[in-house]
Amino acid sequence: MKKLSLLVAVAALAAPGTAAAARERGVVVKVDRQAHLVAVAERGGSVVRVHTPRALSKPFRIGQRLSFAARQLRNGTVAGSAFRVAGRASRLTIHGTVRAFNSRKQTITLSAGGATLRMKLAARRTFMASSPPPKVGSDVTVTASVQDDDTLEADDVQEVDNNDQAENDDDQQAENDDQSGDDQSGDDGASSAPAGGSGDSGSGSGGDD
Structure with a gap:
């Protein structure tokens, strides 16, 4: 049984088109409920499209501050899980x-x-x-x-x-690297299972109150 669990874990890590999940934060700037995608503006202003779980207790709204575990996909979008809502940006x-x-x-x-x-x-x-x-x-x-x-x-x-934009992108990458060790626990009521698949829509950046 232990060997089987180990093989499953190794297979998950070796899955093509994915990268290890890291904790990210940002503000929702667009919601596509049909595609189960939200566009999130990170603190530096860059926007990423994030796949959300299909079964959400409440749909996300523009302006919500989110933190989530992010796994990069080949198509440039992100599979998100363990979402937490931390207030609203103005x-x-x-x-x-x-x-x-x-x-x-x-x-x-x-x-x-x-x-x-x-x-x-x-x-x-x-x-x-x-x-x-x-x-x-x-x-x-x-x-x-x-x-x-x-x-x-x-x-x-x-x-x-x-x-100037190139320098901002470098700063954002450094910030993401720093956040990769943040606590991965917590959920806002949304399913913590990773969301996958592709789709188009949404995007935005971190907010100031």
């Missing part, structure tokens, strides 16, 4: 690429971590001739606020220098 940061900008409707659409995020611009946020709106295809950092209706509103949009 503001957050997202790094992404501008896919659309509608000056009439005052909306901006970003591609971030494989997720498409559409946000309204805050009423006080207007672009002047001296500070024109970002061009489609440009990399930006958006500071957004979480609204009561579970939507995001862009308070500030700044174009990003690629060199």
Whole structure:
């Protein structure tokens, strides 16, 4: 019996397309209930798409602060398990690429971590001739606020220098390495079984209260 258990454990570690689970944290910026995916904005602003268990006691909501065990998949998404909800963020940061900008409707659409995020611009946020709106295809950092209706509103949009972004990515990787030794226990009522599979949707970054 012990030999069988050992073989099962070895087989799990050797499964293709996966990596050992590490603890990660972030804020939910998009929810795709049909695909069982959430987009999570990490503290540095990078967005990851996370597969959630199919059987959840409560669906996740935009703005929730999550911690979870993350296992990287080949398609660039993450299989999440042992989710914990640790409150709600009021503001957050997202790094992404501008896919659309509608000056009439005052909306901006970003591609971030494989997720498409559409946000309204805050009423006080207007672009002047001296500070024109970002061009489609440009990399930006958006500071957004979480609204009561579970939507995001862009308070500030700044174009990003690629060199600065590379440094931020290095800082984020270092932070993830530090978090890999965090406590793996705890669940918010969601199934702690790892979620797998592929899908598309969702993405965002860590928030400031």
